[in-house]
Amino acid sequence: MMGGASGSSVISKDLTIDGNMSSDGAIQLEGSVKGEIRCRSLEIMEGGVLDGQIICDTLRVRGKVRGGIDARIVYLDESADVRGDILHGVLNILPGAYLEGRLQRRQAEAEKAPLAAREGERR
Numbered sequence: 409m410m411g412g413a414s415g416s417s418v419i420s421k422d423l424t425i426d427g428n429m430s431s432d433g434a435i436q437l438e439g440s441v442k443g444e445i446r447c448r449s450l451e452i453m454e455g456g457v458l459d460g461q462i463i464c465d466t467l468r469v470r471g472k473v474r475g476g477i478d479a480r481i482v483y484l485d486e487s488a489d490v491r492g493d494i495l496h497g498v499l500n501i502l503p504g505a506y507l508e509g510r511l512q513r514r515q516a517e518a519e520k521a522p523l524a525a526r527e528g529e530r531r
Contacts, residue, residue: 415433
């Protein structure tokens with residue numbers, strides 16, 4: 409996916425994390441996370457599972473998400489299984505993706521706001 413200022417991190421398929429994660433770069437999730445993830449870009453691979461909240465600029469889901477999503481750009485691939493509300497600027501859903509939740513498009517000005525500015529609003 410996209411690299412960030414601090415590079416990218418991989419959560420391998422044999423790794424389970426129970427807790428919140430934060431990164432200025434990209435995260436590729438192949439394993440399992442229970443908690444909140446905040447990052448520049450997140451890619452949840454097939455077999456990857458996130459049970460918690462996502463706050464990022466760009467998100468691609470091929471695996472499972474159980475929780476809310478707040479992302480500027482969201483891609484749900486055909487293998488995606490998402491059960492939670494999505495706050496988005498741009499949303500791409502491929503045929504075959506499963507989505508159960510409410511969708512809310514953010515206002516045009518909020519779409520342009522960088523992640524760091526939006527984080528201050530949530531606290």
